[in-house]
């Protein structure tokens with residue numbers, strides 16, 4: 478098994494464009510390749526981190542202030558620290574010979590990236606990732622579901638040899654503690670009739 482340097486391609490560009498809609502405090506890209514996406518993320522995030530198995534040949538990410546760690550997926554990072562986690566994983570189904578592009582016969586590599594992303598993203602944070610037409614998105618959705626993430630497709634591109642999709646996994650918005658609303662059915666008859674003039678009762682429409 479080897480790991481060659483990944484040269485940014487159509488997939489990199491599609492993910493990069495989708496990431497331009499996001500901004501915030503901290504962003505991680507798992508499998509950052511040559512760091513091109515990290516350079517872009519530096520324009521919209523305060524802290525940008527990439528992980529990679531292969532040392533990048535290009536160094537423009539350093540000048541932009543990104544951080545890169547040579548590590549397996551996000552194994553070196555703590556739980557719940559990033560507002561955004563992105564990845565354009567090796568997505569070609571098949572035995573892993575070149576770790577830059579081969580995903581495993583059951584897409585084990587992208588699934589591992591997703592499990593790690595779920596672990597390191599903050600509550601309420603986002604995960605944005607790319608897959609090709611060969612991936613069954615329901616399998617990825619079922620990895621996300623136990624943690625309350627829902628997956629939706631946010632971008633796609635049909636090339637002559639493959640169809641690429643970018644997905645966003647987001648947690649459903651829950652009412653914050655202390656922000657639940659008083660419902661009419663919770664009120665006694667006296668309160669409904671307004672017998673306590675100094676008590677302000679707000680009934681939601």
Ligand SMILES: C[S@@+](CC[C@H](N)C(=O)[O-])C[C@H]1O[C@@H](n2cnc3c(N)ncnc32)[C@H](O)[C@@H]1O
Pocket residue numbers: 480481482483484485486488489490492506507508509510511512513514528529530531548549550551564565566567568576577578586
């Ligand atoms: C398809 S390339 C994408 C590179 C870059 N993110 C881009 O969009 O151009 C996938 C990258 O994941 C890296 N990679 C594969 N397995 C990895 C692992 N277990 N941990 C970290 N990086 C890995 C590969 O070396 C490769 O650079």
